[in-house]
Amino acid sequence: MSIEDLPIRDDLRGQTPYGAPQLDVAVRLNTNENSYPLPDAVVDAIAKAVQAELRDLNRYPDRDAVALRTDLAAYLGHGLTAANTWAANGSNEVQQQLLQAFAGPGRTALGFGPSYSMHPLLTLGVGSRWIGALRDPDFGLTPDAAIAQLDEHDPDMVFLCSPNNPTGTALDPDVITAVLEKARGMVIVDEAYAEFARPGTASALALLPDHPRLVVTRTMSKAFGFAGGRLGYLAASSDVVDAVQLVRLPYHLSALTQAAARAALAERDALLGTVEAIKEQRDRIVTTLRDRGLRVADSDANFVLFEVTGDQKIAWQRLLDRGVLVRDVGLAGWLRVTAGTPAETDAFLEALQ
Numbered sequence: 120m121s122i123e124d125l126p127i128r129d130d131l132r133g134q135t136p137y138g139a140p141q142l143d144v145a146v147r148l149n150t151n152e153n154s155y156p157l158p159d160a161v162v163d164a165i166a167k168a169v170q171a172e173l174r175d176l177n178r179y180p181d182r183d184a185v186a187l188r189t190d191l192a193a194y195l196g197h198g199l200t201a202a203n204t205w206a207a208n209g210s211n212e213v214q215q216q217l218l219q220a221f222a223g224p225g226r227t228a229l230g231f232g233p234s235y236s237m238h239p240l241l242t243l244g245v246g247s248r249w250i251g252a253l254r255d256p257d258f259g260l261t262p263d264a265a266i267a268q269l270d271e272h273d274p275d276m277v278f279l280c281s282p283n284n285p286t287g288t289a290l291d292p293d294v295i296t297a298v299l300e301k302a303r304g305m306v307i308v309d310e311a312y313a314e315f316a317r318p319g320t321a322s323a324l325a326l327l328p329d330h331p332r333l334v335v336t337r338t339m340s341k342a343f344g345f346a347g348g349r350l351g352y353l354a355a356s357s358d359v360v361d362a363v364q365l366v367r368l369p370y371h372l373s374a375l376t377q378a379a380a381r382a383a384l385a386e387r388d389a390l391l392g393t394v395e396a397i398k399e400q401r402d403r404i405v406t407t408l409r410d411r412g413l414r415v416a417d418s419d420a421n422f423v424l425f426e427v428t429g430d431q432k433i434a435w436q437r438l439l440d441r442g443v444l445v446r447d448v449g450l451a452g453w454l455r456v457t458a459g460t461p462a463e464t465d466a467f468l469e470a471l472q
Contacts, residue, residue, distance in 0.1 A: 130243060137237050142444055146459070146466045149446040151284070151312075151422050153344035154459035155393040161386040168382035172374045180374035183364070187377045190384045191352050195337075197324045202357040205364075206372060206380070210311055210338040210351030214278075215241050217334060217353070219366040221305045222247040222276050229274035231260050233450050235284045235309060250274055258286040258416050258424075262297035275304040281323065282312040285448040285455045287418030292321045299330045305359075307334050312420035314342035314394050315401070320419055324354055331356045341421060343383055343390045350380040397421050401458035407468055422457045424450075441470035 123132065139150050148154075157165075188201040195204070207213045214237075222228055224246040230238050231252045239249040252268040254260050269277070277298055281290035299306055308323040316322075323335045334355040339345040353363075383390060404423045408415045414426040427434040431454050435447045438454075443466055446455040456467055 130246075134240075134243070137240055139446055140444065142439070144439065144444045145442040146463050146470075147444045148457040148459050148463060148467060149444045149455075150346075151341060151420070151457045152346050153341060153393060153397065153421070154457070154463055155344060155396075157344055158386075158389050158392075161383065161389050164386050165379050165382040168378040169375050172378045176374065178374075179370045180372065180377060182370045182372075184372050184377050187372075187381050187384075188352075190381050192354075194384055194387065195324060195354055197327065197354075199324075199327075199354055202360060203327070204352055204354055205360045206350060206352040206377075207367070208349045208351070208372065208376070209340065210309070210336045210353075211237055211241065212371075213336050213351045213353050213363075214238070214307065214309070215244065216363045216366050217305065217307060217336075218242060218245045218247065218276065220362045226275040227272065228276040228278060229268065229272055230278035230280075231265065231268070233258070233285060233448065234278070234280050236448070238278045238309075247275070254283075254286075258283070258288060260290060260294055262291075262293050265294055265298050266301050269298065269301045273303070277302050277304070277306045278309065279306065279323075280309045280311075282310075282316060282320075282419040284309075284311065284420065285422070285446070285450065286416045286424050287312075287420040287422055288416060289316050289320045289419040292323075292326075295323050295326065299326065299333055302332070305332050305334060306330070307336060309336050311336070311338045312341055313337065314391065315398055315421045316419040317398075327354060327356070331358065334359055339380060339383065342394050343387070344393065345380070345383050345390075348376065348379050348383065350376060350383075396460075397458050400461060400464045403464060404456065404458060404468070408471075411472075422455050424448075424453055424455045426453050438467075438470050443467050443470040 184206050187206055188204040191204045192199040192201055222245050227248045228242045229250040231254050242249040250272045334353050336353045339350040405415050408425050416424040448455050
C-alpha cells in the first residue's frame with residue numbers, strides 16, 4: 120500500500136513534502152541556519168527560564184502568549200505593542216494561520232518567484248490556488264511589473280519576500296507600497312532575513328500604521344540562532360491579530376517554547392552579535408565568486424545565490440563529495456550557499472574551486 124492508495128485529496132496527489140537534505144557532512148550550508156552555537160551565558164539563561172516552567176507543566180500555557188508578544192513588540196519598536204504582534208511555531212505556522220484566516224477554498228494567493236517554496240505548499244494546504252508570478256531575469260521586481268500581475272490575477276493574498284529567498288535581495292520599498300495601494304486583499308511581507316540586510320535597507324514595519332491589510336512576518340530561526348526553538352512571529356494591526364486568533368489551535372505555543380524565546384530575546388545583544396560576522400562572510404563569498412567570473416545575485420540575507428557552469432545537480436553532488444552541503448533550490452544553473460563561519464567559507468570556496 121502507498122500514499123496513492125489512500126483517499127488523499129486530489130490536489131495533494133503527486134506532491135512532495137518540503138525539506139532540504141539533512142546529511143551528516145563536515146560543512147552544512149544548505150538551510151540558512153546560523154552556524155554559531157549559542158554562547159554559554161545565553162544557554163544558561165534559557166535553561167533557567169525553561170527550568171522555572173517545569174513544575175507547572177501540568178497546566179496549559181498562556182494561550183495568547185501575552186508576555187512573549189510584549190517582548191517581541193519591544194524588540195521590533197516602531198511603536199508596536201503586544202496587540203500588534205502574534206507568535207507561533209516558526210514563521211511557517213504564522214503564515215499558515217494567515218492563510219487559514221484570509222484565504223481558503225475559492226481564493227487565491229500570489230507570489231513572485233523564484234521565492235520561498237513553502238508559500239505555494241501552505242496555500243495548497245488551505246485549499247487555495249497559488250499563482251506563481253515571476254521576477255525579472257535578474258531576479259529583481261519593479262513596481263510596474265508587480266502591478267501588472269495584480270491587474271491580471273486579482274489575488275486575495277500577496278506574498279512578498281524581502282530579503283527574498285533564494286535570491287537574497289531586499290525589495291525596493293516602492294514595490295511594497297505599489298502592491299499595498301493596488302491589492303484588494305492581504306499583503307504579507309516575509310522578512311525572515313531582515314537582520315542581515317545591508318545598511319539603509321528599509322523594513323516594511325514602517326508602513327504598518329498606514330496600511331491595515333499589511334502583515335510583516337519574522338523569525339528567530341536565523342539571526343537569533345534559534346532554529347531549534349521554532350519561534351516565528353508577525354506584526355500587523357490589532358484587527359489582523361484578532362482574526363488570526365480565530366484559527367489558531369488552542370495552546371499552540373508551549374510554555375517551554377515561550378520561556379525559551381523570552382530568555383533569548385532578553386539576551387538578544389549576545390545572540391545578534393554574530394550577525395555582522397555572518398554578513399562579512401556573505402560579502403566575502405559574493406566578492407570572491409564574482410572575481411572568479413561567476414554570476415552572483417546581490418544579497419541582503421545570510422546566503423548567496425550563485426550560477427554554476429552546466430547542470431546544478433552535478434555541481435551540487437561534486438561539492439557534497441568534497442564534504443560541503445549547499446542547496447539546490449531547483450533553479451536551473453544556480454545553487455545557494457549559506458554564509459557560515461570563516462572556516463566554513465574557506466571550505467566552500469576551496470571545494471568550489
